[in-house]
Amino acid sequence: MTDIAPTSPLRHPSPLVVLELLKPITWFPPMWAFCCGIVSSGQSPAGRWPLVLTGLLLVGPLVCATSQAANDWFDRHVDAINEPNRPIPSGRIPGRWGFYIALVWTALSLAVAAQLGPWACGATIFGLILAWAYSAPPIRLKQNGWIGNSAVGLCYEGLPWLTAAAIMTNGTPDWRIAVVALLYSLGAHGIMTLNDFKSIEGDRRMGILSLPVHLGAHRSALLACVTMALAQATVVALLWVWARPYHAAIVAAMLIGQFALMRRLLQDPRERAPWYNATGVSLYVLGMLVTAFALGGLHV
Numbered sequence: 196m197t198d199i200a201p202t203s204p205l206r207h208p209s210p211l212v213v214l215e216l217l218k219p220i221t222w223f224p225p226m227w228a229f230c231c232g233i234v235s236s237g238q239s240p241a242g243r244w245p246l247v248l249t250g251l252l253l254v255g256p257l258v259c260a261t262s263q264a265a266n267d268w269f270d271r272h273v274d275a276i277n278e279p280n281r282p283i284p285s286g287r288i289p290g291r292w293g294f295y296i297a298l299v300w301t302a303l304s305l306a307v308a309a310q311l312g313p314w315a316c317g318a319t320i321f322g323l324i325l326a327w328a329y330s331a332p333p334i335r336l337k338q339n340g341w342i343g344n345s346a347v348g349l350c351y352e353g354l355p356w357l358t359a360a361a362i363m364t365n366g367t368p369d370w371r372i373a374v375v376a377l378l379y380s381l382g383a384h385g386i387m388t389l390n391d392f393k394s395i396e397g398d399r400r401m402g403i404l405s406l407p408v409h410l411g412a413h414r415s416a417l418l419a420c421v422t423m424a425l426a427q428a429t430v431v432a433l434l435w436v437w438a439r440p441y442h443a444a445i446v447a448a449m450l451i452g453q454f455a456l457m458r459r460l461l462q463d464p465r466e467r468a469p470w471y472n473a474t475g476v477s478l479y480v481l482g483m484l485v486t487a488f489a490l491g492g493l494h495v
Contacts (some may be wrong), residue, residue, distance in 0.1 A: 232359025382426030
């Protein structure tokens with residue numbers, strides 16, 4: 196293995212290739228969770244839009260993009276097997292530019308977080324530590340699918356949700372918000388497992404014990420389904436206890452819809468994992484928003 200990307204005549208990457216490296220499509224989950232955190236706080240964003248937009252910029256185009264750049268840099272040898280057309284293994288991000296971009300985005304993330312108060316700053320520092328620890332040796336959390344997926348689920352769902360609630364209330368989030376945010380983070384562990392199906396071959400050859408490699412396709416897909424379902428079923432039960440029966444019924448209906456999709460997924464998990472991410476996961480994230488509205492009503 197070499198320490199740099201494949202030899203390339205380019206001296207620096209184009210802006211469009213840098214954007215490709217930062218993967219805008221991956222910014223949606225933390226930005227969605229941040230919006231759920233706002234709604235769950237029960238506070239109106241009216242008159243606070245600069246704060247809200249800065250928070251969205253922080254969790255998506257900055258922190259999440261940092262994690263994508265760092266992951267692609269440290270995964271360049273795996274990607275050369277699984278997805279050789281990605282910016283770094285293809286040489287469109289030459290030399291050590293991938294590493295430098297990750298460092299610059301880390302600094303930008305910290306600078307913006309410092310403007311949002313201690314809660315946002317602390318959560319950002321913790322999220323960035325996890326982002327680098329996930330990909331970078333010697334820690335490289337992704338070497339273990341159980342631990343790595345937990346870290347990603349927390350960074351994608353729990354931290355943005357709690358950060359938004361803290362910013363909107365200017366204090367520690369309500370314990371019910373924290374519980375729900377952590378439950379959806381747990382469920383996201385299953386989503387991350389399904390996401391690992393696309394890199395099974397490279398992970399196996401490079402010794403990365405993602406759950407599809409460690410458990411096999413069917414067992415890891417079954418585990419993902421159980422994890423997502425248990426998290427949402429617990430949310431449904433809590434909403435019922437907290438006197439939000441209509442919201443609980445809606446989330447339950449979305450979970451039942453996922454059961455039908457999960458059954459089809461398990462018939463051929465390796466082939467249908469991307470399909471489920473576009474269908475079942477959509478119901479999962481809609482349930483997050485319904486739950487956020489339920490929590491927001493508790494504070495009125």
